[in-house]
Amino acid sequence: MLLHDTVRSQAAQRPDAVALVSQRQTITYQQLEEWSNQLARLLLESGCRHGDRVGLLMPKSIQAIVAMVATLKAGCIYVPMDTASPPARQAKIVNSCEHACILAVNSASRLLAGISSELSNCNFRIGWLDSGPAAESNLDAAFIWDDLASMPAHPILCDTKPEDVAHILFTSGSTGVPKGVMITHANAAHFIQWANRYFGTLPTDRISCHPPLHFDLSTFDVWGTLNAGAELHLVSPELSLLPHKLAAFIRDSELTQWFSVPSVLKYMAQFDVVRQDDFPALKRLLWCGEALPVPTLMYFMRRLPAVSFTNLYGPTETTIASSYYTIPSCPPDEQSEIPIGLPCAGEQLHVLDEFLQPIPRGEIGDLYISGQGLSPGYWRDRQKTDSVFIQHADLGRIYKTGDLARLGPDRLVYLLGRADSQIKSRGFRIELGEIETALNSLGILRECAVVGVQTGGFEGTAICCAYAPTPGLQVTPADLRERLMQLVPPYMMPAYWLAFDALPLNPNGKIDKPRLRESFAAQSVA
Amino acid sequence: MGVSDHIPAGSPAPMSSAEVAPADGLEGEIRLLLLEVLAARVESADADLLEAGIFDSMGLVQFILALENRYGLKITLDEIDADSIRSVTRIVELIQSRGGKDQAQPSSPEFHGRQIPDAAS
Numbered sequence: 001m002l003l004h005d006t007v008r009s010q011a012a013q014r015p016d017a018v019a020l021v022s023q024r025q026t027i028t029y030q031q032l033e034e035w036s037n038q039l040a041r042l043l044l045e046s047g048c049r050h051g052d053r054v055g056l057l058m059p060k061s062i063q064a065i066v067a068m069v070a071t072l073k074a075g076c077i078y079v080p081m082d083t084a085s086p087p088a089r090q091a092k093i094v095n096s097c098e099h100a101c102i103l104a105v106n107s108a109s110r111l112l113a114g115i116s117s118e119l120s121n122c123n124f125r126i127g128w129l130d131s132g133p134a135a136e137s138n139l140d141a142a143f144i145w146d147d148l149a150s151m152p153a154h155p156i157l158c159d160t161k162p163e164d165v166a167h168i169l170f171t172s173g174s175t176g177v178p179k180g181v182m183i184t185h186a187n188a189a190h191f192i193q194w195a196n197r198y199f200g201t202l203p204t205d206r207i208s209c210h211p212p213l214h215f216d217l218s219t220f221d222v223w224g225t226l227n228a229g230a231e232l233h234l235v236s237p238e239l240s241l242l243p244h245k246l247a248a249f250i251r252d253s254e255l256t257q258w259f260s261v262p263s264v265l266k267y268m269a270q271f272d273v274v275r276q277d278d279f280p281a282l283k284r285l286l287w288c289g290e291a292l293p294v295p296t297l298m299y300f301m302r303r304l305p306a307v308s309f310t311n312l313y314g315p316t317e318t319t320i321a322s323s324y325y326t327i328p329s330c331p332p333d334e335q336s337e338i339p340i341g342l343p344c345a346g347e348q349l350h351v352l353d354e355f356l357q358p359i360p361r362g363e364i365g366d367l368y369i370s371g372q373g374l375s376p377g378y379w380r381d382r383q384k385t386d387s388v389f390i391q392h393a394d395l396g397r398i399y400k401t402g403d404l405a406r407l408g409p410d411r412l413v414y415l416l417g418r419a420d421s422q423i424k425s426r427g428f429r430i431e432l433g434e435i436e437t438a439l440n441s442l443g444i445l446r447e448c449a450v451v452g453v454q455t456g457g458f459e460g461t462a463i464c465c466a467y468a469p470t471p472g473l474q475v476t477p478a479d480l481r482e483r484l485m486q487l488v489p490p491y492m493m494p495a496y497w498l499a500f501d502a503l504p505l506n507p508n509g510k511i512d513k514p515r516l517r518e519s520f521a522a523q524s525v526a
Numbered sequence: 527m528g529v530s531d532h533i534p535a536g537s538p539a540p541m542s543s544a545e546v547a548p549a550d551g552l553e554g555e556i557r558l559l560l561l562e563v564l565a566a567r568v569e570s571a572d573a574d575l576l577e578a579g580i581f582d583s584m585g586l587v588q589f590i591l592a593l594e595n596r597y598g599l600k601i602t603l604d605e606i607d608a609d610s611i612r613s614v615t616r617i618v619e620l621i622q623s624r625g626g627k628d629q630a631q632p633s634s635p636e637f638h639g640r641q642i643p644d645a646a647s
Contacts, residue, residue, distance in 0.1 A: 084577070084578075084579045236608075237576075238576050238608035239608070240583065241576070241581055241582075241583055241586050241608065241611075242603060242604075242606070242607065242608065243583075243603060244603060244604035245604075245607065245608075263583070264583075267583045271603060271604075273604075426582065426583075462584075476565075477565040478561050478565045478566070478567050480565075481565040481566060481567070482567050485578075489579070490578075490579025490580075490582070491579075491582075493579075495582070495584065495585065497565065
């Protein structure tokens with residue numbers, strides 16, 4: 001199955017059914033089919049060829065979804081770009097992908113100009129999915145949205161195969177260079193077909209699209225919904241700051257599926273925005289990205305007894321999710337442990353020791369995943385690919401998640417945390433090393449250390465930065481924040497800062513991170 | 527490229543919080559509060575704070591708490607919408623529409639909220 005084929009078949013069967021809803025704008029499957037055919041032709045006409053990368057530099061919107069579908073129809077690979085991320089970081093991505101084209105909107109023109117100025121040569125064309133930037137911006141336009149009308153709207157043929165890459169999602173890399181995870185049509189289609197079968201997704205479903213499009217959970221929202229012929233409701237990112245508005249959105253849109261990250265669910269529970277038997281249309285609530293605290297789960301399960309609750313788990317490298325656990329009943333107490341459960345069909349979870357051998361049930365080991373979700377690897381990075389995608393004599397190709405896990409007596413898998421310096425904060429996977437690398441590059445610090453501190457609040461793991469300025473300089477947290485903002489996206493910004501003359505060292509002469517974590521915890525963090 | 531280019535070698539890092547606060551009343555105070563609570567320097571009163579990712583949920587809650595303390599107001603999250611916190615100008619309007627009264631000295635050096643004051647070893 002190719003991801004975009006689903007749009008054509010839905011448009012043929014139910015042309016007037018609503019496909020996408022964004023604020024007050026709605027489009028049908030027929031419109032999505034026609035616009036994406038027209039945009040695909042514009043991409044091809046502008047010179048894009050099979051396998052070329054097309055950057056999507058725009059906020060989540062109907063145009064952005066049309067662009068995803070159109071890029072695949074043109075036989076190209078889409079690369080969603082985070083419009084909140086600074087130009088310097090985006091330029092690294094453009095440089096690595098060698099985009100043939102960037103599809104953008106007017107509101108991103110300043111960002112695009114910033115990216116262009118970071119690059120030594122800009123060989124990409126720009127397609128504007130609105131009227132384009134102001135004339136004085138110096139950004140050219142291969143085409144604009146109005147040009148769609150000049151293109152035929154009938155289906156377009158391409159020779160894409162299921163094993164071809166459909167999109168590349170960039171995640172945090174410890175050396176400061178983001179890693180591009182390649183996801184094939186077959187990878188994503190496999191999960192979507194399993195999930196739509198497991199959840200019994202229907203054309204009458206009304207499904208949320210809450211995460212940003214550069215976040216792999218949105219892949220399921222978008223392609224899962226289109227595959228089922230259901231309605232996709234785009235959630236404005238600003239709503240995540242306002243828990244009452246978020247609840248009102250679920251209620252008023254009559255959503256049947258809400259897929260979110262634990263930090264947002266915790267925030268909603270903390271402000272007690274869910275009424276008893278609220279959201280009467282809601283059938284299922286799913287989360288992924290990190291562990292949901294049991295008290296939050298209990299809150300939702302008590303308020304929404306008619307809703308089913310499913311924990312999904314899986315890194316981007318194994319496509320959306322690899323395991324699932326539907327909570328059978330409200331946990332009896334806050335100490336209950338929620339497993340990540342069982343592998344999705346076609347995938348396997350392995351708990352192995354340091355010699356890649358299976359370990360006895362109940363013991364803690366490293367979690368590996370194999371099966372149909374496994375990405376072909378990182379974009380143009382053989383070394384990083386080979387370090388985590390391993391050929392195993394008995395198990396075949398396996399991916400090292402970096403998570404610690406054990407197999408329970410119930411044969412379910414339980415997660416126990418990370419084996420490295422990667423953290424999850426507000427659902428985002430972050431290499432703390434990337435933040436340290438960025439801080440060190442500023443040239444105003446003698447040394448720094450970034451640690452994750454578990455908080456009791458809804459933000460989950462808080463990013464904390466301890467630093468010592470270069471002797472003779474005075475550096476405030478605001479100074480650092482301002483400069484760091486140019487290098488990392490907002491979700492990587494430390495929330496807590498601690499200034500030192502020199503960072504504390506352990507007996508081995510290394511920065512004493514456990515002690516730093518204690519210092520932060522002793523302050524207002526925890 | 528690289529922002530370190532903007533820092534002349536060997537010079538002290540510029541700007542203390544006092545230099546950020548302009549002499550124009552409420553607007554300057556809000557900007558100072560953003561600096562104190564979120565370590566966020568805002569370039570203009572109309573800059574889009576949401577687009578710039580100044581707030582995360584925790585940060586927003588702490589900032590509103592700081593507004594409440596400072597201006598003797600009660601602001602609950604369900605009363606505000608995204609537009610009322612979109613820029614310094616809008617926050618000023620929010621405070622004025624609530625009839626907020628300044629409860630503190632404008633140049634108070636006290637840090638509240640999430641930024642941790644000098645804990646140098």
